Amino acid sequence: MTAQDARHVPLNTAQKLAQDAAEAAETRAYLTHPDVVALRIERVRSQVDRMCWAGIVLGLAFTMTNVQGFASAGSPAWSLAWLAAWVLDPTVSLVLLAILRAEQVTARYQVQTGPWVRRAKWLTLVATYVMNTWASYAAGSLASIVLHSVPPLVVFVAAEAITDLRDKLTEAVGVAYSEAGGRPAAERPAVRRKLFADYLEDARSAWTSDVVISSGWVREVTGCSRGLAPRVARALADEVGGRP
Incomplete structure:
Protein backbone atom coordinates (compact mmCIF):
# COMPACT_ATOMS: atom_id res chain seq x y z
CA MET A 1 0.00 0.00 0.00
CA THR A 2 1.44 3.38 -1.02
CA ALA A 3 2.26 5.72 1.89
CA GLN A 4 0.17 8.89 1.89
CA ASP A 5 0.02 12.10 3.90
CA ALA A 6 -3.07 13.47 5.64
CA ARG A 7 -4.50 14.79 2.36
CA HIS A 8 -4.03 11.42 0.66
CA VAL A 9 -1.12 12.67 -1.46
CA PRO A 10 1.39 9.86 -2.14
CA LEU A 11 4.77 10.44 -0.47
CA ASN A 12 7.89 10.43 -2.58
CA THR A 13 10.98 8.37 -1.77
CA ALA A 14 12.68 11.15 0.16
CA GLN A 15 9.64 11.74 2.36
CA LYS A 16 9.31 8.03 3.13
CA LEU A 17 13.02 7.84 3.96
CA ALA A 18 12.63 10.86 6.21
CA GLN A 19 9.80 9.13 8.07
CA ASP A 20 11.87 5.95 8.40
CA ALA A 21 14.85 7.93 9.68
CA ALA A 22 12.71 9.72 12.24
CA GLU A 23 11.22 6.43 13.42
CA ALA A 24 14.66 4.82 13.66
CA ALA A 25 15.96 7.78 15.67
CA GLU A 26 13.01 7.55 18.05
CA THR A 27 13.44 3.79 18.47
CA ARG A 28 17.15 4.15 19.12
CA ALA A 29 16.51 6.90 21.66
CA TYR A 30 14.30 4.55 23.67
CA LEU A 31 16.63 1.56 23.29
CA THR A 32 19.56 3.58 24.64
CA HIS A 33 17.55 5.25 27.40
CA GLY A 181 23.97 11.64 30.44
CA GLY A 182 21.23 10.41 32.76
CA ARG A 183 20.90 10.97 36.44
CA PRO A 184 19.74 8.52 39.09
CA ALA A 185 16.02 7.89 39.03
CA ALA A 186 15.54 9.75 42.33
CA GLU A 187 17.05 12.90 40.80
CA ARG A 188 15.19 12.83 37.49
CA PRO A 189 12.01 14.87 37.46
CA ALA A 190 8.84 13.02 36.54
CA VAL A 191 7.67 13.73 33.00
CA ARG A 192 3.97 13.66 32.14
CA ARG A 193 3.13 11.44 29.23
CA LYS A 194 2.03 13.44 26.18
CA LEU A 195 -1.45 12.68 24.93
CA PHE A 196 -3.02 12.94 21.49
CA ALA A 197 -4.42 16.38 22.32
CA ASP A 198 -0.94 17.58 23.29
CA TYR A 199 0.54 16.53 19.95
CA LEU A 200 -2.38 18.08 18.11
CA GLU A 201 -1.90 21.35 19.98
CA ASP A 202 1.82 21.36 19.11
CA ALA A 203 1.01 20.78 15.44
CA ARG A 204 -1.68 23.45 15.50
CA SER A 205 0.76 25.98 16.95
CA ALA A 206 3.41 25.19 14.33
CA TRP A 207 1.09 25.20 11.30
CA THR A 208 0.97 28.14 8.91
CA SER A 209 -1.04 28.61 5.73
CA ASP A 210 1.91 27.79 3.48
CA VAL A 211 2.56 24.41 5.13
CA VAL A 212 1.38 21.21 3.50
CA ILE A 213 0.22 18.98 6.35
CA SER A 214 1.73 15.52 6.19
CA SER A 215 2.71 12.77 8.60
CA GLY A 216 6.38 13.59 8.15
CA TRP A 217 5.79 17.27 8.93
CA VAL A 218 3.79 16.35 12.06
CA ARG A 219 6.53 14.04 13.27
CA GLU A 220 9.10 16.76 12.66
CA VAL A 221 7.31 19.51 14.62
CA THR A 222 5.79 17.41 17.42
CA GLY A 223 8.13 14.44 17.83
CA CYS A 224 5.26 11.96 17.95
CA SER A 225 5.56 8.36 16.82
CA ARG A 226 5.07 7.19 13.26
CA GLY A 227 1.84 5.43 14.15
CA LEU A 228 0.34 8.50 15.78
CA ALA A 229 1.48 11.06 13.21
CA PRO A 230 -1.19 10.24 10.56
CA ARG A 231 -3.97 10.68 13.11
CA VAL A 232 -2.61 14.03 14.23
CA ALA A 233 -2.13 15.15 10.62
CA ARG A 234 -5.65 14.07 9.67
CA ALA A 235 -7.20 15.87 12.66
CA LEU A 236 -5.27 19.05 11.93
CA ALA A 237 -6.16 18.91 8.23
CA ASP A 238 -9.84 18.60 9.12
CA GLU A 239 -9.55 21.66 11.33
CA VAL A 240 -7.75 23.98 8.94
CA GLY A 241 -9.60 22.68 5.90
CA GLY A 242 -12.82 24.30 7.16
CA ARG A 243 -11.22 27.70 7.63
CA PRO A 244 -11.56 30.53 5.07
Whole structure:
Protein backbone atom coordinates (compact mmCIF):
# COMPACT_ATOMS: atom_id res chain seq x y z
CA MET A 1 0.00 0.00 0.00
CA THR A 2 1.44 3.38 -1.02
CA ALA A 3 2.26 5.72 1.89
CA GLN A 4 0.17 8.89 1.89
CA ASP A 5 0.02 12.10 3.90
CA ALA A 6 -3.07 13.47 5.64
CA ARG A 7 -4.50 14.79 2.36
CA HIS A 8 -4.03 11.42 0.66
CA VAL A 9 -1.12 12.67 -1.46
CA PRO A 10 1.39 9.86 -2.14
CA LEU A 11 4.77 10.44 -0.47
CA ASN A 12 7.89 10.43 -2.58
CA THR A 13 10.98 8.37 -1.77
CA ALA A 14 12.68 11.15 0.16
CA GLN A 15 9.64 11.74 2.36
CA LYS A 16 9.31 8.03 3.13
CA LEU A 17 13.02 7.84 3.96
CA ALA A 18 12.63 10.86 6.21
CA GLN A 19 9.80 9.13 8.07
CA ASP A 20 11.87 5.95 8.40
CA ALA A 21 14.85 7.93 9.68
CA ALA A 22 12.71 9.72 12.24
CA GLU A 23 11.22 6.43 13.42
CA ALA A 24 14.66 4.82 13.66
CA ALA A 25 15.96 7.78 15.67
CA GLU A 26 13.01 7.55 18.05
CA THR A 27 13.44 3.79 18.47
CA ARG A 28 17.15 4.15 19.12
CA ALA A 29 16.51 6.90 21.66
CA TYR A 30 14.30 4.55 23.67
CA LEU A 31 16.63 1.56 23.29
CA THR A 32 19.56 3.58 24.64
CA HIS A 33 17.55 5.25 27.40
CA PRO A 34 19.18 4.51 30.78
CA ASP A 35 15.98 3.08 32.25
CA VAL A 36 15.51 0.71 29.30
CA VAL A 37 19.15 -0.38 29.47
CA ALA A 38 18.85 -0.92 33.22
CA LEU A 39 15.74 -3.05 32.73
CA ARG A 40 17.47 -5.23 30.13
CA ILE A 41 20.49 -5.67 32.42
CA GLU A 42 18.18 -6.62 35.29
CA ARG A 43 16.69 -9.34 33.11
CA VAL A 44 20.17 -10.64 32.29
CA ARG A 45 21.09 -10.48 35.97
CA SER A 46 18.03 -12.61 36.83
CA GLN A 47 18.94 -15.19 34.18
CA VAL A 48 22.55 -15.35 35.42
CA ASP A 49 21.40 -15.77 39.01
CA ARG A 50 18.99 -18.57 38.16
CA MET A 51 21.54 -20.53 36.14
CA CYS A 52 24.34 -20.10 38.69
CA TRP A 53 22.09 -21.04 41.58
CA ALA A 54 20.89 -24.13 39.73
CA GLY A 55 24.49 -25.21 39.06
CA ILE A 56 25.55 -24.60 42.67
CA VAL A 57 22.59 -26.47 44.17
CA LEU A 58 23.04 -29.43 41.81
CA GLY A 59 26.76 -29.54 42.54
CA LEU A 60 26.17 -29.55 46.30
CA ALA A 61 23.51 -32.23 45.91
CA PHE A 62 26.02 -34.42 44.04
CA THR A 63 28.53 -34.16 46.91
CA MET A 64 26.00 -35.09 49.59
CA THR A 65 26.32 -38.87 49.31
CA ASN A 66 30.12 -38.78 49.29
CA VAL A 67 30.23 -36.51 52.34
CA GLN A 68 27.77 -38.84 54.10
CA GLY A 69 30.01 -41.81 53.33
CA PHE A 70 33.02 -39.90 54.66
CA ALA A 71 31.19 -38.94 57.86
CA SER A 72 29.58 -42.35 58.53
CA ALA A 73 32.96 -44.11 58.23
CA GLY A 74 31.45 -47.50 57.54
CA SER A 75 28.74 -47.34 60.21
CA PRO A 76 25.85 -49.77 59.74
CA ALA A 77 23.00 -48.45 57.64
CA TRP A 78 20.24 -46.73 59.63
CA SER A 79 22.33 -46.62 62.74
CA LEU A 80 22.52 -43.40 64.75
CA ALA A 81 25.97 -42.56 63.37
CA TRP A 82 24.83 -43.34 59.82
CA LEU A 83 21.78 -41.08 60.15
CA ALA A 84 23.77 -38.28 61.80
CA ALA A 85 26.24 -38.35 58.89
CA TRP A 86 23.52 -37.07 56.57
CA VAL A 87 23.39 -33.84 58.58
CA LEU A 88 27.02 -32.87 57.93
CA ASP A 89 26.76 -31.92 54.27
CA PRO A 90 23.55 -29.83 54.64
CA THR A 91 25.20 -28.01 57.58
CA VAL A 92 28.13 -26.90 55.45
CA SER A 93 26.02 -26.28 52.34
CA LEU A 94 23.44 -24.12 54.13
CA VAL A 95 26.18 -21.85 55.51
CA LEU A 96 27.63 -21.51 52.03
CA LEU A 97 24.24 -20.77 50.47
CA ALA A 98 23.49 -18.18 53.16
CA ILE A 99 26.75 -16.37 52.37
CA LEU A 100 26.07 -16.45 48.64
CA ARG A 101 22.54 -15.16 49.17
CA ALA A 102 23.85 -12.26 51.24
CA GLU A 103 26.47 -11.46 48.62
CA GLN A 104 23.71 -11.39 46.03
CA VAL A 105 22.29 -8.32 47.80
CA THR A 106 25.58 -6.63 48.69
CA ALA A 107 26.92 -7.02 45.15
CA ARG A 108 23.76 -5.49 43.74
CA TYR A 109 24.39 -2.29 45.69
CA GLN A 110 28.21 -2.61 45.50
CA VAL A 111 28.65 -2.85 49.27
CA GLN A 112 31.96 -4.40 50.31
CA THR A 113 31.79 -7.22 52.86
CA GLY A 114 34.37 -7.95 55.56
CA PRO A 115 37.23 -10.46 55.32
CA TRP A 116 35.43 -13.03 57.47
CA VAL A 117 32.72 -13.41 54.86
CA ARG A 118 35.26 -14.51 52.25
CA ARG A 119 37.04 -16.75 54.75
CA ALA A 120 33.79 -18.44 55.70
CA LYS A 121 32.94 -19.02 52.05
CA TRP A 122 36.34 -20.53 51.31
CA LEU A 123 36.25 -22.67 54.45
CA THR A 124 32.91 -24.21 53.50
CA LEU A 125 34.06 -24.81 49.94
CA VAL A 126 37.36 -26.38 50.99
CA ALA A 127 35.60 -28.54 53.61
CA THR A 128 33.15 -29.77 50.99
CA TYR A 129 35.99 -30.61 48.59
CA VAL A 130 38.06 -32.46 51.18
CA MET A 131 35.17 -34.55 52.50
CA ASN A 132 33.98 -35.33 48.98
CA THR A 133 37.38 -36.53 47.68
CA TRP A 134 38.95 -38.05 50.81
CA ALA A 135 37.97 -41.63 49.99
CA SER A 136 39.16 -41.23 46.38
CA TYR A 137 42.60 -40.00 47.47
CA ALA A 138 42.82 -42.78 50.05
CA ALA A 139 42.03 -45.37 47.38
CA GLY A 140 44.48 -43.79 44.94
CA SER A 141 41.96 -43.88 42.09
CA LEU A 142 42.71 -41.08 39.64
CA ALA A 143 39.37 -41.43 37.86
CA SER A 144 37.49 -41.25 41.15
CA ILE A 145 39.49 -38.20 42.22
CA VAL A 146 38.62 -36.39 38.99
CA LEU A 147 34.97 -37.42 39.20
CA HIS A 148 34.52 -36.19 42.76
CA SER A 149 36.68 -33.11 42.28
CA VAL A 150 34.73 -31.59 39.40
CA PRO A 151 31.44 -30.76 41.23
CA PRO A 152 33.08 -29.07 44.27
CA LEU A 153 35.46 -27.12 42.03
CA VAL A 154 32.58 -25.99 39.82
CA VAL A 155 30.70 -24.85 42.92
CA PHE A 156 33.83 -23.04 44.13
CA VAL A 157 34.38 -21.25 40.82
CA ALA A 158 30.69 -20.42 40.44
CA ALA A 159 30.54 -19.01 43.97
CA GLU A 160 33.43 -16.67 43.20
CA ALA A 161 32.30 -15.78 39.69
CA ILE A 162 28.68 -15.03 40.53
CA THR A 163 29.72 -12.25 42.93
CA ASP A 164 31.95 -10.60 40.34
CA LEU A 165 29.29 -10.96 37.67
CA ARG A 166 26.68 -9.22 39.82
CA ASP A 167 29.11 -6.42 40.60
CA LYS A 168 29.96 -5.90 36.92
CA LEU A 169 26.30 -5.95 35.91
CA THR A 170 25.67 -3.22 38.46
CA GLU A 171 28.56 -1.23 36.98
CA ALA A 172 27.04 -1.72 33.53
CA VAL A 173 23.91 0.09 34.68
CA GLY A 174 26.05 2.96 35.92
CA VAL A 175 27.94 3.14 32.63
CA ALA A 176 24.64 3.26 30.75
CA TYR A 177 23.55 6.25 32.81
CA SER A 178 26.90 7.98 32.26
CA GLU A 179 26.93 7.46 28.51
CA ALA A 180 23.34 8.67 28.19
CA GLY A 181 23.97 11.64 30.44
CA GLY A 182 21.23 10.41 32.76
CA ARG A 183 20.90 10.97 36.44
CA PRO A 184 19.74 8.52 39.09
CA ALA A 185 16.02 7.89 39.03
CA ALA A 186 15.54 9.75 42.33
CA GLU A 187 17.05 12.90 40.80
CA ARG A 188 15.19 12.83 37.49
CA PRO A 189 12.01 14.87 37.46
CA ALA A 190 8.84 13.02 36.54
CA VAL A 191 7.67 13.73 33.00
CA ARG A 192 3.97 13.66 32.14
CA ARG A 193 3.13 11.44 29.23
CA LYS A 194 2.03 13.44 26.18
CA LEU A 195 -1.45 12.68 24.93
CA PHE A 196 -3.02 12.94 21.49
CA ALA A 197 -4.42 16.38 22.32
CA ASP A 198 -0.94 17.58 23.29
CA TYR A 199 0.54 16.53 19.95
CA LEU A 200 -2.38 18.08 18.11
CA GLU A 201 -1.90 21.35 19.98
CA ASP A 202 1.82 21.36 19.11
CA ALA A 203 1.01 20.78 15.44
CA ARG A 204 -1.68 23.45 15.50
CA SER A 205 0.76 25.98 16.95
CA ALA A 206 3.41 25.19 14.33
CA TRP A 207 1.09 25.20 11.30
CA THR A 208 0.97 28.14 8.91
CA SER A 209 -1.04 28.61 5.73
CA ASP A 210 1.91 27.79 3.48
CA VAL A 211 2.56 24.41 5.13
CA VAL A 212 1.38 21.21 3.50
CA ILE A 213 0.22 18.98 6.35
CA SER A 214 1.73 15.52 6.19
CA SER A 215 2.71 12.77 8.60
CA GLY A 216 6.38 13.59 8.15
CA TRP A 217 5.79 17.27 8.93
CA VAL A 218 3.79 16.35 12.06
CA ARG A 219 6.53 14.04 13.27
CA GLU A 220 9.10 16.76 12.66
CA VAL A 221 7.31 19.51 14.62
CA THR A 222 5.79 17.41 17.42
CA GLY A 223 8.13 14.44 17.83
CA CYS A 224 5.26 11.96 17.95
CA SER A 225 5.56 8.36 16.82
CA ARG A 226 5.07 7.19 13.26
CA GLY A 227 1.84 5.43 14.15
CA LEU A 228 0.34 8.50 15.78
CA ALA A 229 1.48 11.06 13.21
CA PRO A 230 -1.19 10.24 10.56
CA ARG A 231 -3.97 10.68 13.11
CA VAL A 232 -2.61 14.03 14.23
CA ALA A 233 -2.13 15.15 10.62
CA ARG A 234 -5.65 14.07 9.67
CA ALA A 235 -7.20 15.87 12.66
CA LEU A 236 -5.27 19.05 11.93
CA ALA A 237 -6.16 18.91 8.23
CA ASP A 238 -9.84 18.60 9.12
CA GLU A 239 -9.55 21.66 11.33
CA VAL A 240 -7.75 23.98 8.94
CA GLY A 241 -9.60 22.68 5.90
CA GLY A 242 -12.82 24.30 7.16
CA ARG A 243 -11.22 27.70 7.63
CA PRO A 244 -11.56 30.53 5.07
